[in-house]
């Protein structure tokens with residue numbers, strides 16, 4: 001079963017006519033259910049652009065985006081937002097947790113926005129935090145957590161609405177090497193347990209080697225790494 005299929009994705013940015021940078025030039029990618037793929041490329045190659053298109057945050061100039069077998073290329077903004085909320089989780093280099101809310105509340109809020117009841121949302125938040133070893137941190141605000149703990153809470157938030165697809169942009173890039181190593185292990189554990197498909201951009205080739213396969217973004221196309 002295919003969770004993500006990108007076909008012939010083209011994307012450029014206008015820098016004032018007639019100049020345009022073509023970032024993606026016919027990128028193709030297929031992610032099977034449960035597959036974890038590393039996305040490797042130099043800075044500026046277009047990794048964030050690709051992740052935003054795959055996650056329905058941005059639209060390509062040409063090409064097709066399918067998630068969970070649904071072709072969302074020409075869907076309305078409303079349909080794309082609904083598909084994103086139901087099927088995609090995002091993780092970034094920085095945690096982007098809401099500072100005035102506790103760890104558990106940061107995981108409850110996206111569930112409430114998605115129509116879950118408060119008791120159900122709270123139970124899921126606690127279960128997710130326990131799964132990443134943060135059962136004792138549910139009522140802590142982000143500022144009271146270490147960098148690695150903050151990032152683990154961000155993983156739980158990404159999984160709050162039980163997505164099919166996780167998109168991560170340098171998820172441990174902000175952490176020191178030893179912490180990055182453990183926290184990446186936590187992320188992989190969560191992904192494997194939930195059977196999620198994941199596309200994880202990283203500069204760290206050791207982390208890339210721990211995934212199922214590597215794709216490289218080269219001259220706007222994806223090639224086996």
Ligand code: ADP
Pocket residue numbers: 013014021023041042043044045046047048049050
């Ligand atoms: P990466 O994530 O691999 O560093 P990005 O996808 O962020 O790469 O950017 C790819 C290229 O597109 C870069 O040259 C960047 O400067 C350019 N770019 C990205 N976003 C925009 C934008 N909104 N407007 C103009 N150029 C952009």
Ligand code: ADP
Pocket residue numbers: 057081084085089090110113
């Ligand atoms: P909300 O339910 O808060 O309105 P959205 O449905 O807009 O959230 O977004 C779903 C996911 O996409 C969230 O995890 C959010 O972090 C991410 N997201 C939304 N907009 C952007 C953006 N412009 N850039 C990066 N990530 C975004």
